[in-house]
Ligand SMILES: *[C@@H]1O[C@H](CO)[C@@H](O)[C@H](O)[C@H]1NC(C)=O
Ligand SMILES: *[C@@H]1O[C@H](CO)[C@@H](O)[C@H](O)[C@H]1NC(C)=O
Ligand SMILES: *[C@@H]1O[C@H](CO)[C@@H](O)[C@H](O)[C@H]1NC(C)=O
């Protein structure tokens with residue numbers, strides 16, 4: 001029998017003074033060999049709890065040289081030979097040899113792996129210890145090599161982590177290739193979890209998402225120097241002054257009846273598990289403790305994309321991250337659920353049900369109700385608007401709104417690492433990325449350093465910022481806080497991970513029609529709010545794709561609103577200084593006529609035409625082909641000649657959605673009418689975009705038409 005030929009029984013007299021009974025330990029004799037196939041019988045520990053040998057990986061019919069829990073159905077791996085060639089093909093062998101100790105060979109006899117640091121002829125026998133440690137021993141019983149000293153992703157009771165010990169995560173539960181995360185016990189006493197930077201990213205930019213904070217830089221005797229996992233299952237850190245710091249769970253089920261392990265799981269969570277030794281029916285590992293507490297939030301703050309790849313949304317279930325692609329996106333690598341997701345270019349994206357419900361509600365109220373009810377409804381509507389207007393915010397001296405945080409300049413300098421990482425430059429100043437602790441959570445923020453604030457009165461600055469601070473809308477970038485200190489004026493906004501609409505819109509391939517149209521509707525709704533629904537009207541004055549940001553869900557968020565006023569004394573009066581950006585500014589800016597919310601309608605119209613056509617409003621004359629250099633003129637030409645297909649080129653989704661395309665183009669042309677009084681309000685625009693009301697055929701936008 002293969003089993004007998006590979007083993008012989010070896011007795012070691014126990015050294016415990018009160019226990020004179022010899023303990024049976026199954027030594028593995030020199031010359032013992034295992035072959036990787038289903039009938040391969042592993043080298044077991046005397047209790048049978050642990051096995052060393054080839055574990056069959058069903059998925060790809062390979063074999064993993066490993067140590068595993070042999071008495072549980074999962075056969076959970078506790079250690080594996082850390083070699084790129086592991087797992088190995090059927091027919092590979094592992095042999096205990098006098099010359100080399102232990103050798104893993106492929107079926108042709110090529111050496112694939114062997115333990116480091118063993119001198120020829122030293123090894124006398126091997127031993128699968130009952131604690132899960134596979135040991136190579138000298139004839140004098142000195143331990144020459146042990147799996148406990150070369151931990152892979154798991155530590156077990158009686159195993160220690162010393163300075164510079166590393167656990168590497170695996171690629172997945174079944175793929176034992178090296179994964180993205182590692183745990184390291186730094187020699188300053190901190191235990192850290194990090195995300196490995198991509199190999200081609202050059203320098204070591206690993207992102208830390210957990211730190212045990214157990215280092216005292218001023219007093220090394222007060223710093224942790226060992227991580228101990230004791231036989232009772234206690235996982236803690238030991239300081240040189242013999243104080244301990246609890247790491248694992250406080251309450252642990254009895255050691256006699258349970259297995260324990262702490263594994264850096266493939267999802268980046270360092271997890272403490274227990275499993276009953278005896279059980280009936282199905283039993284599995286129970287999570288007793290894990291760090292970080294919320295990997296989705298902590299990774300997000302540290303890295304920006306979270307424990308999941310880009311466009312892959314992270315949520316926490318039973319302390320573990322679950323990743324779910326954004327709607328309309330699918331996994332880049334279908335086997336890597338935690339990887340990045342890509343948009344499905346050919347599939348129709350599902351509509352957001354919520355938006356649809358509102359549309360239906362409004363429609364049914366207006367269409368379904370009696371005349372009396374409609375009047376009543378409108379009456380109530382006016383009442384609500386009136387009430388809202390009356391409750392206009394009054395600033396009490398220089399009190400800052402409760403929902404805004406006040407930061408010191410020093411805090412913001414620290415948060416942004418001295419204004420190091422620039423996110424963008426706008427007309428009001430430079431925006432930097434920063435990390436701030438708010439409500440005991442790390443949050444990524446965008447810090448805008450205003451460089452052209454002419455209003456030096458602190459009171460007026462605060463009044464304006466408070467107005468912005470009170471805005472809270474789904475399609476606006478939220479202001480979180482501010483800093484006003486000496487000459488410094490800074491605003492802290494929530495961070496938008498998907499950048500600006502400009503970078504999203506003008507790239508190849510063009511974003512899908514449905515995403516584009518819902519972005520347009522979002523911007524329109526945000527402007528309705530600014531113009532009509534917030535406590536005091538806010539005219540944006542600089543609507544352009546660079547000022548529209550995209551949130552996690554690629555939903556539009558208007559930024560920089562309310563800032564125009566910080567630079568001007570009285571917006572509704574004639575301006576000396578033209579605000580806005582070439583290509584988007586309404587003609588009345590040049591005419592010294594009154595500035596109203598209609599300037600935003602104009603800019604929105606240009607933006608809408610850009611969203612439809614994925615073209616910039618003004619192109620380089622050299623690059624722009626005949627007649628297309630000025631987007632608004634070109635759109636009008638296409639519209640007049642009934643060639644809307646030119647606008648969207650071969651965008652099949654848009655061409656098939658002809659009704660919506662026509663509606664969008666027509667309302668866009670209404671918005672860019674030179675005469676402000678002809679332009680609709682943003683509310684009307686929003687209703688047309690949403691399909692609630694119809695739109696008439698627009699006239700030519702220019703009063704005087706130049707033909708090229
Ligand atoms: C497994 O390998 C052993 C040793 O080489 C061999 O005797 C046995 O026939 C193999 N079993 C199968 C099912 O291939
Ligand atoms: C098994 O490992 C434990 C813990 O390291 C140790 O105390 C024990 O002596 C080992 N058994 C043998 C037979 O070496
Ligand atoms: C035990 O044997 C090893 C290897 O032969 C040797 O390095 C070591 O010094 C020996 N230890 C003792 C205590 O004899």
Ligand SMILES: *[C@@H]1O[C@H](CO)[C@@H](O)[C@H](O)[C@H]1NC(C)=O
Pocket residue numbers: 082150151152166167168178182
């Ligand atoms: C962990 O991964 C690093 C980087 O690939 C490697 O150098 C190290 O040997 C690995 N450590 C373990 C214990 O597997």
Ligand SMILES: *[C@@H]1O[C@H](CO)[C@@H](O)[C@H](O)[C@H]1NC(C)=O
Pocket residue numbers: 060171175176177
């Ligand atoms: C395991 O993951 C690595 C890295 O992603 C990949 O190259 C390899 O093909 C995977 N192995 C299997 C069996 O899927």
Ligand SMILES: *[C@@H]1O[C@H](CO)[C@@H](O)[C@H](O)[C@H]1NC(C)=O
Pocket residue numbers: 201202203204205
């Ligand atoms: C790595 O970090 C350095 C310093 O923070 C930075 O200059 C560099 O751009 C980073 N590299 C990558 C690839 O992120």
Ligand SMILES: *[C@@H]1O[C@H](CO)[C@@H](O)[C@H](O)[C@H]1NC(C)=O
Pocket residue numbers: 219221222241
């Ligand atoms: C370092 O810490 C230990 C114990 O925490 C304390 O007894 C000792 O006085 C400290 N030494 C210094 C220099 O602070």
Ligand SMILES: *[C@@H]1O[C@H](CO)[C@@H](O)[C@H](O)[C@H]1NC(C)=O
Pocket residue numbers: 230231232
């Ligand atoms: C384990 O628990 C037992 C009973 O509570 C206790 O006597 C023993 O000292 C503990 N062992 C360790 C290493 O903490």
Ligand SMILES: *[C@@H]1O[C@H](CO)[C@@H](O)[C@H](O)[C@H]1NC(C)=O
Pocket residue numbers: 240241242
């Ligand atoms: C810590 O404990 C060890 C073993 O019990 C002892 O030898 C050592 O003196 C202790 N150190 C301190 C600083 O108390």
Ligand SMILES: *[C@@H]1O[C@H](CO)[C@@H](O)[C@H](O)[C@H]1NC(C)=O
Pocket residue numbers: 281282
């Ligand atoms: C055990 O698990 C299997 C598969 O997950 C399931 O089909 C079966 O019903 C479970 N049995 C019990 C007793 O829970």
